[in-house]
Amino acid sequence: xxxxxxxxxxxxxxxxxxxxxxxxxxxxxxxxxxxxxxxxxxxxxxxxxxxxxxxxxxxxxxxxxxxxxxxxxxxxxxxxxxxxxxxxxxxxxxxxxxxxxxxxxxxxxxxxxxxxxxxxxxxxxxxxxxxxxxxxxxxxxxxxxxxxxxxxxxxxxxxxxxxxxxxxxxxxxxxxxxxxxxxxxxxxxxxxxxxxxxxxxxxxxxxxxxxxxxxxxxxxxxxxxxxxxxxxxxxxxxxxxxxxxxxxxxxxxxxxxxxxxxxxxxxxxxxxxxxxxxxxxxxxxxxxxxxxxxxxxxxxxxxxxxx
Amino acid sequence: xxxxxxxxxxxxxxxxxxxxxxxxxxxxxxxxxxxxxxxxxxxxxxxxxxxxxxxxxxxxxxxxxxxxxxxxxxxxxxxxxxxxxxxxxxxxxxxxxxxxxxxxxxxxxxxxxxxxxxxxxxxxxxxxxxxxxxxxxxxxxxxxxxxxxxxxxxxxxxxxxxxxxxxxxxxxxxxxxxxxxxxxxxxxxxxxxxxxxxxxxxxxxxxxxxxxxxxxxxxxxxxxxxxxxxxxxxxxxxxxxxxxxxxxxxxxxxxxxxxxxxxxxxxxxxxxxxxxxxxxxxxxxxxxxxxxxxxxxxxxxxxxxxxxxxxxxxxxxxxxxxxxxxxxxxxxxxxxxxxxxxxxxxxxxxxxxxxxxxxxxxxxxxxxxxxxxxxxxxxxxxxxxxxxx
Numbered sequence: 001x002x003x004x005x006x007x008x009x010x011x012x013x014x015x016x017x018x019x020x021x022x023x024x025x026x027x028x029x030x031x032x033x034x035x036x037x038x039x040x041x042x043x044x045x046x047x048x049x050x051x052x053x054x055x056x057x058x059x060x061x062x063x064x065x066x067x068x069x070x071x072x073x074x075x076x077x078x079x080x081x082x083x084x085x086x087x088x089x090x091x092x093x094x095x096x097x098x099x100x101x102x103x104x105x106x107x108x109x110x111x112x113x114x115x116x117x118x119x120x121x122x123x124x125x126x127x128x129x130x131x132x133x134x135x136x137x138x139x140x141x142x143x144x145x146x147x148x149x150x151x152x153x154x155x156x157x158x159x160x161x162x163x164x165x166x167x168x169x170x171x172x173x174x175x176x177x178x179x180x181x182x183x184x185x186x187x188x189x190x191x192x193x194x195x196x197x198x199x200x201x202x203x204x205x206x207x208x209x210x211x212x213x214x215x216x217x218x219x220x221x222x223x224x225x226x227x228x229x230x231x232x233x234x235x236x237x238x239x240x241x242x243x244x245x246x247x248x249x250x251x252x253x254x255x256x257x258x259x260x261x262x263x264x265x266x267x268x269x270x271x272x273x274x275x276x277x278x279x280x281x282x283x284x285x286x287x288x289x290x291x292x293x294x295x296x297x298x299x300x301x302x303x304x305x306x307x
Numbered sequence: 308x309x310x311x312x313x314x315x316x317x318x319x320x321x322x323x324x325x326x327x328x329x330x331x332x333x334x335x336x337x338x339x340x341x342x343x344x345x346x347x348x349x350x351x352x353x354x355x356x357x358x359x360x361x362x363x364x365x366x367x368x369x370x371x372x373x374x375x376x377x378x379x380x381x382x383x384x385x386x387x388x389x390x391x392x393x394x395x396x397x398x399x400x401x402x403x404x405x406x407x408x409x410x411x412x413x414x415x416x417x418x419x420x421x422x423x424x425x426x427x428x429x430x431x432x433x434x435x436x437x438x439x440x441x442x443x444x445x446x447x448x449x450x451x452x453x454x455x456x457x458x459x460x461x462x463x464x465x466x467x468x469x470x471x472x473x474x475x476x477x478x479x480x481x482x483x484x485x486x487x488x489x490x491x492x493x494x495x496x497x498x499x500x501x502x503x504x505x506x507x508x509x510x511x512x513x514x515x516x517x518x519x520x521x522x523x524x525x526x527x528x529x530x531x532x533x534x535x536x537x538x539x540x541x542x543x544x545x546x547x548x549x550x551x552x553x554x555x556x557x558x559x560x561x562x563x564x565x566x567x568x569x570x571x572x573x574x575x576x577x578x579x580x581x582x583x584x585x586x587x588x589x590x591x592x593x594x595x596x597x598x599x600x601x602x603x604x605x606x607x608x609x610x611x612x613x614x615x616x617x618x619x620x621x622x623x624x625x626x627x628x629x630x631x632x633x634x635x636x637x638x639x640x641x642x643x644x645x646x647x648x649x650x651x652x653x654x655x656x657x658x659x660x661x662x663x664x665x666x667x668x669x670x671x672x673x674x675x676x677x678x679x680x681x682x683x684x685x686x687x688x689x690x691x692x693x694x695x696x
Binding site (some may be wrong): 002005008009012014015016026069084104116117118119120121123124131135136138139140143144184212213214215217218220223254256258260262278279280282283289 | 327343344345346347350370404491498499500502504507509510511512513514515516517519529530533534538541543544559560561562564565566595
């Protein structure tokens with residue numbers, strides 16, 4: 001267990017964290033601002049990847065595919081909002097969960113019908129190909145570095161949007177007291193629609209970025225959605241800052257746990273037993289962390305103000 | 308004119324009625340997984356089976372065929388309900404398909420105890436190859452361990468000293484490791500078990516790089532394998548470590564991994580370019596009909612149809628004497644697309660296994676290709692535990 005290996009694993013953890021942040025940011029905005037549980041958020045992540053597959057096939061350029069897929073993801077998010085979600089804002093959480101779970105089933109099957117069940121992919125753009133040598137015979141892919149950077153850039157952008165702009169101010173105000181904001185003459189429904197569309201686009205962005213390293217397949221968003229919920233619960237519902245910190249923590253804990261848990265147990269017990277216990281504990285680690293956070297800070301690490 | 312036409316129609320109608328009465332169709336329940344990401348495996352098996360039936364003009368062994376497709380949804384309880392429907396409501400003569408071992412475990416007893424023939428076209432659980440074997444079960448695939456053993460044997464024969472094993476943390480993953488170790492006697496530098504459905508292998512790949520093994524052996528079916536292959540290549544590990552795999556690099560995942568998988572190794576009893584007449588005809592007809600390259604799963608579905616065809620023909624369409632049908636199936640009197648094929652006492656095939664490699668064909672499509680034969684006429688290790696002769 002060398003220092004370089006630890007460093008590489010920390011990078012891996014950061015990269016997973018950044019991906020989770022991209023998905024969780026939209027989820028926490030929609031949940032926090034609109035008090036709306038959107039289980040279909042993971043499907044929007046999947047859709048982003050599938051749209052990129054199609055647009056890559058049409059244009060042959062990753063960056064064109066990225067832009068077109070983002071626009072299409074935004075449009076599709078708004079369409080879903082118009083057709084389904086807007087009728088659910090005033091209903092209770094159980095109705096929202098049921099309806100959005102239905103959307104998951106519907107879209108997973110829809111994707112299978114349109115694109116087929118076999119996993120698909122598109123390549124890394126030439127510009128971001130290659131690796132940065134870190135260990136003997138092992139390079140860190142430049143694309144993953146680009147992922148980390150784009151996630152950090154998105155975080156900064158979101159922070160500026162929410163804290164420094166008029167829309168951001170309205171969003172924060174809407175989260176605290178939507179009726180008062182509406183009474184002051186702000187079209188709260190339209191504000192919600194903007195927030196929702198933006199959240200869908202962020203999820204789509206995460207999907208597009210994930211496509212070249214993960215397989216694009218039906219149901220790919222379901223696992224990510226669960227992790228994203230863990231992130232927003234740990235970070236504090238509705239808090240972008242919380243989502244960012246929690247996503248990085250989850251990414252690091254999960255990656256380092258997977259890498260070193262078995263080795264740690266091997267120092268204490270027989271290798272065969274460690275091979276049984278290590279992976280089991282490693283896969284539970286983030287849920288143990290969540291349980292701990294919920295016990296000591298039930299509102300999360302950074303509870304959004306006013307809630 | 309009108310009268311003539313009417314008379315002709317009536318005659319045709321009567322004629323059809325008579326023929327339908329003379330021979331009821333042969334009913335086959337095709338139970339495969341057609342939901343979720345693994346649906347592609349079920350589709351390949353079903354497509355392979357359907358192709359042979361179509362080539363026979365919709366008949367098997369001279370009898371018209373009615374195929375009832377049932378989706379097990381990869382849920383043992385759903386499979387059990389649906390298989391009971393096939394047996395009791397539809398009264399099928401054969402149940403074929405079964406992609407996953409846990410589904411086979413759920414439906415094996417209900418089917419065989421009702422004295423209906425079960426033609427396994429994929430899963431080959433050790434229980435049913437050994438003590439739990441049944442005269443009503445025939446496999447057109449392999450016993451699960453065999454595919455993994457091929458890789459262990461290959462690594463041993465080539466003198467590789469150290470191996471890094473990477474599989475999902477569930478029973479099939481553990482079995483895979485056991486299969487690999489049966490013939491490989493070198494050092495196992497590490498065994499890493501990831502959670503089932505793992506997407507990001509960056510942490511595991513870094514461990515591989517640090518361990519510097521001669522080979523990495525992995526069993527990562529479906530989307531997990533796609534992710535692993537892409538990330539393995541992106542990290543540049545392919546330059547120093549030989550990538551040996553089972554059920555990871557095949558025609559179901561190659562459309563996604565494309566160039567990233569080219570050159571990586573897998574094990575199989577069949578490839579599209581396996582050189583025999585039956586296979587050439589099968590592959591060209593399959594690609595013409597479906598427009599994609601068949602996988603080993605397709606070949607197993609095709610052979611399942613061939614097997615049923617041969618047995619029904621041998622008993623002249625009369626399935627009432629179960630012992631005679633069993634004997635006819637046991638003969639495996641057909642030209643398998645994999646070449647050598649005969650049944651062991653436990654009704655699993657004795658066949659050849661190959662080291663195969665992913666290649667890009669001249670037409671731009673991706674496929675697996677034979678590198679060398681690893682096992683010749685190889686049976687499984689559980690056959691001796693089976694009481695059947």
